[in-house]
Amino acid sequence: MSEHTFDPQGDKARYDRATADLDAPLAVVDLRAFDANADDLVRRARGKPVRVASKSVRCRALLERVLRREGFAGVLSYTLAESLWLARSGFADVLVAYPSADRAGFAELAADPALAAAVTVMVDDVAQLDLIDAARAGGREEIRVCLEWDTALRRLGGRVRFGARRSPVSEPAQLAELARSVVRRPGFRLVGLMAYESHVAGVGDAVAGRPVFSRAVRVMQATARRELVVRRAQAVRAVRGVAPDLEFVNGGGTGSVQHTVAEKAVTEVAAGSGLYVPRLFDNYRSFTGRPAALFALPVVRRPGTGVVTVLGGGYPASGAAGRDRLPVPHLPVGLRLDPQEGAGEVQTPLLGPAADELLVGDKVWFRHAKAGELCERFEALRLIDGDRVVDTVPTYRGEGHTFL
Template sequence: MDPTEVLDTPCIAVDEAILRQNIAEMAALAAGHGVNLRPHMKTHKTPHIARLQLAAGAVGATCAKLGEAEIFVDQAGIDDVLLAYPVVGEPKLRRLLDLMERARVTVAVDSVAAATGLSAAMAAAGRTLDLYIEVNTGQDRAGASAGEEAVALALAVDRLPGARVVGVMTHEGHAGASDPAVIAGTARNAGAALVNTAAKIRDHGIELPHVSVGSTPSSWYTPAVAGVTEMRPGTYVFYDNSIFRHGRIGPDRCAARVVATVVSRPAAGRAIIDAGSKALAMDPSSSHPGYGYIVGHPAATIARISEEHGVVLPPPEEPGFAVGDRVEVIPNHICPAVNLTDELLIARDGRVADRWPVAARGKVR
């Protein structure tokens, strides 16, 4: 950002040229592997950016929650959505049926219990819902274990009225080491486990056209696994401190920065910025100390954060940390940071040229 431009901080500024470059490169990567790109909207939560992704060739959207999906269907014109999260409970089932009147919707399931609730709602409404079986390929979060457990789940779910199993998906989020070689091996193993699980399900007569992987750090590797048909990265539109520490991109490719102001310099080795946990989020980095990377100041560390204070430890003689100075921070994890702001300041040639609403901010239901 142009340091002479007056900004009210903290805010998130996005370099539009870098954003567009990131979108174009991931679209080209997907096309090169012959897989569909269904990007995750949870990173940016912004209809303007979703429209750029669609224009670059995305086949639809991945959303975490119904609230996100409702925004992107109604405000971005998206007509094909994957809900990569279980839909459980009567209020959500009602909203799902309503959303299905406006878009094609596929839902991920990892249990017979969740699928049974969906089945009952679909059967009562005279509808059929496409489902992905979520498969655990090593992250140990949600998902049926790759192999026989996932196969048994797919067979049980596909027999339910109003339910049709059309794919398997995984989130290989455990491929997050700082060593690219480790990321590559973990990602390829996850992709192979998912493809093998899909083959076993097909052996039982389920057609299963979709084999879907999803994670930005692994996106250079998993889609290359033969048999993968779809990829769902999200962070790539902005990248962040965790991603560039993996070694595939540099901080110059991080399109979004939290712009903050130094508001106190209580000691030579300590400065306070006006971005705390309510601007940077709370995620630590597994590969770098602190709560973000201060652009142009690699030796400075955001050592602690409270709600409205970021405690920076700069080298005592380093310029740029006087009261009133402005810094740009690449957060450790950009997704929750974006969810903390109402708008993105869109920069062209270093100056704010537009403001895009983060319309899906707070849509966690």
């Protein structure tokens, strides 16, 4: 647990002082909070390396910062194009978290020894191997492969499912057969196994105002963890029976780090959202992080008592549409979205007693619902240490890349 105590007046004053000469909209990362969150992830990982999920950071400078810290090793990327770019930028261990159909990217990977040594691609179907082979375009480099298998908890003969719809491979025997397909095929080397338990790592178990739902989530997750310990061990044994020199077994996410590392079969965990701590990660009992990534919008209207309007703000997060995907006003405390308008593309009305203390030109600080998606809205992040901006670094978008 972080030792940080939320100090709304102090935090708002720090951020306002740090950005007093900067016009909003703008995005910041509080480096002290970011580093404290990184320390907390390492503590929860209990000696196993944390592979940083780039999707949740989307800033090369901050990826480099966290990878310089003891306890972090490697990147879990989200597209092949991003992975090749990171590898060309000096990142030596990049695992693509999702299967790809980027034929041009595979041709580049197969033709470049340095890229082929640094990047590992994800496979859960022989058809993906066929696509890579067809895309090689004469490239002869060996492709490093990681297999993904499905961790979803199933009940009632599979009619009830908890977990994201990812790999079609769920049984150890299926996984072993897929492993044999990789090992038998020239030009590929099986190096890893990944299993992301989204229903444990990515679902909060202490949702404010929903006690019955939260208890149901805790029961589901406890059941899922017990089942997963057995099934993951079986899956790893099945793959190691085919590829005994497997380099890594990756699992988990920010919300499950301490549970995933307890499994002997797991050699590393993945995490990224826990560095920024977006608002969806307030709903966990097992850890408390410090909000590190924020964005500020300027007050441009005062329509009446108890309401101000800020410019922009329509930054919803991905996933099933709902209020939990909207950004929320964070500072000053005492503001809320107008339920009739929500977060708007060009303006966002905010209600509450704190509105009457705000003047045109003042900043309102928001938290995004998810982590790295915020960076698709801003070209740069202002890095704050205490009450000073100590650096300005580009996001992926600021470097001219929108990978997905």
